[in-house]
Amino acid sequence: NAGVMQNPRHLVRRRGQEARLRCSPMKGHSHVYWYRQLPEEGLKFMVYLQKENIIDESGMPKERFSAEFPKEGPSILRIQQVVRGDSAAYFCASSPGTGPYEQYFGPGTRLTVT
Amino acid sequence: KNEVEQSPQNLTAQEGEFITINCSYSVGISALHWLQQHPGGGIVSLFMLSSGKKKHGRLIATINIQEKHSSLHITASHPRDSAVYICAVSALGNTDKLIFGTGTRLQVFP
Numbered sequence: 001n002a003g004v005m006q007n008p009r010h011l012v013r014r015r016g017q018e019a020r021l022r023c024s025p026m027k028g029h030s031h032v033y034w035y036r037q038l039p040e041e042g043l044k045f046m047v048y049l050q051k052e053n054i055i056d057e058s059g060m061p062k063e064r065f066s067a068e069f070p071k072e073g074p075s076i077l078r079i080q081q082v083v084r085g086d087s088a089a090y091f092c093a094s095s096p097g098t099g100p101y102e103q104y105f106g107p108g109t110r111l112t113v114t
Numbered sequence: 115k116n117e118v119e120q121s122p123q124n125l126t127a128q129e130g131e132f133i134t135i136n137c138s139y140s141v142g143i144s145a146l147h148w149l150q151q152h153p154g155g156g157i158v159s160l161f162m163l164s165s166g167k168k169k170h171g172r173l174i175a176t177i178n179i180q181e182k183h184s185s186l187h188i189t190a191s192h193p194r195d196s197a198v199y200i201c202a203v204s205a206l207g208n209t210d211k212l213i214f215g216t217g218t219r220l221q222v223f224p
Contacts, residue, residue: 031210033210033211033212035212035214041216042200042214042215042216042217043200043202043212043214044214045211045212045213048210048211056211059211089155091157093157093212095210098210099144099145099204099210100144100145100162100164100204100210101162101210102147102159102162103147103159103210103212104159105149105156105157105158105159107155107156108155108156108157110155
């Protein structure tokens, strides 16, 4: 049973470009969470999605960031017009429902903005 | 003040020592999670608990709901236990999103 998959593992973007981060949850999991870890800081919640629904986006920056989890395919975190401050590790986690349930983390995408 | 506080921030130990990491929180919770983040960056869930005590191998997690406090213990520590240990809570009525402590960096020397 494959775990949570994220790609790419490393992403380098120039300032002003767009970054797309993908997350495929564990098989049977329909809930996806995105977390961000800034350099030398702790993890912070960004957004919680179920299939075709954004449930909680209270941790998302108001501009440039968006997330989706379509009926088919992976969840995508999109960052438009990236800035140096967006450089961070972005982790996706999945769970089977509203619980609380244990969350299973992907390996993360390390975004570097040059 | 952070909603989830961990202590100590950094911890060094000799192989074989008994280790305790503490976590205090200030919000109502539905569950508390202990996570491990290795130097490569990957995050593994160690425990999820809402009462009492859980044990897995050399790891033990306890929680006191009244005191809003949890501890993670590692018995007979080993260099491969070197990692960052993160306490996180699922706040009540809050869609299960996790609120994280800042982590405890553990180094175990042979």
